Amino acid sequence: MTRLREQVLSLIWQSHRPLGAYDILDSLNADGRKAAPPTVYRTLDFLQRMGLVHRIASLNAFVGCTQPSHHHSGCFLICETCHNVLELPSSSIRNAIEGEARKQGFAPRETVVEVTGLCPACKDDGPTNE
Amino acid sequence: MTRLREQVLSLIWQSHRPLGAYDILDSLNADGRKAAPPTVYRTLDFLQRMGLVHRIASLNAFVGCTQPSHHHSGCFLICETCHNVLELPSSSIRNAIEGEARKQGFAPRETVVEVTGLCPACKDDGPTNE
DNA sequence: CCCTCGAACGTTATACTATAACCCATGTCC
DNA sequence: GGACATGGGTTATAGTATAACGTTCGAGGG
Incomplete structure (x- = not known):
């Protein structure tokens, strides 16, 4: 775990929503x-191999893994309005x-x-949030 | 259904594996x-709205839908070796x-x-096919 | 001690994927 | 025939990802 990798992982964790590779690039610079x-x-490849980060294919973006212990990739709920992502464990x-x-x-x-x-939040807020 | 749309749909159907947008572009030209x-x-947007074509997010590529009757998106098995794609109905x-x-x-x-x-084919062929 | 080797990262260039914005032609409906 | 919707051509640019090569540094063997 180098300084760079810590820095990227920390950026991803702080955001709680998917970050694009170029967002990360800009933050680093x-x-x-x-x-x-x-x-x-x-760096993202490395973090993915370590199971610390997931790639969201629908968004071409990256999120922190909420359960780094299990290496399996999760099941992601992606909000179209607020862009938050929830990872379900749901190995079933x-x-x-x-x-x-x-x-x-x-x-x-x-x-x-x-x-x-x-x-849940955006669903209940109705169209006001869009 | 215009000539262009038929042409694109036909290209996608003939290929039986995901085509990139630029592959289609080259064929058209x-x-x-x-x-x-x-x-x-x-054109791809239109065909997707019609339920005739699916986008494979993992590959940034497009395949024909095997069951245009049901509009729901399917479940895709993507072979890493031969790049064929199988669509499962599996609404369950x-x-x-x-x-x-x-x-x-x-x-x-x-x-x-x-x-x-x-x-199945590539799995059984072992590493010879890679 | 010096050499080699591999890992991590920098650097440059380029490939690949997708969309914005604007234009014009055609067809339909009143 | 004028208003408007749709399809698609055109130009430019944005956004995502990788190839290929160079440099630094540390570990381990001779």
Whole structure:
């Protein structure tokens, strides 16, 4: 765990919503570091391999993992209004999906589950928040 | 359904594996049409709205829908070796996921389920195919 | 001690994906 | 025939990601 990696992980954790790679890049540079895209992507790759960060494919963005202990990727609820992301543990869903895949003779390696919609707060606020 | 839309849909159907927007663009232009990216993206948007085409978020690519009758998005098994994609109907999985989301007070609008791994053929071929 | 090697990161350039904004042609409906 | 909606061409640019190579530094072996 180097200074750079700590710095990126901390940025991601502080945000509580998905950050784009270039958001991270800008923060790093605002912070005095002279970084270019490969630096950020390499760091994100590392953090993903460590299970500390997830990539949200629907958004091309990155969030902190809420349960770094389990390495499995989660199931994400993505609010279209406030852009917060909630990670569900819900390995049962994952198991169901991968079981279904195996029934087809498919060998699953990684599973992405991303639900887009409205989070409780934004749903109740009605259209005022949009 | 215009000529352009038929042409794009036909390209996607003929390929049986995800096509990038720029692959489609190149095919169109090889075919005599003078197209630019917005033309392709607009057409893809239309075909998605019609439920004829799905976007694979993990790949930034597009596949034909195998069941255009049901509008819901499917569950995709993506082979890392041969790049074929199998769409599972499996609305039960979708229901389970969205039920789980609603339990959290979340109002789901769209759900992405993408499983990456090895398809039956590539799994059995072993590493020879890689 | 010096050498090698690998990991981490910097640097430059470029590839790939997607959209904004504006234009014009055509068809429909009153 | 004028108003308006739709489809699609055109130009430019924004946003996301990687290739390829260089530099530094520390660990371990001879």
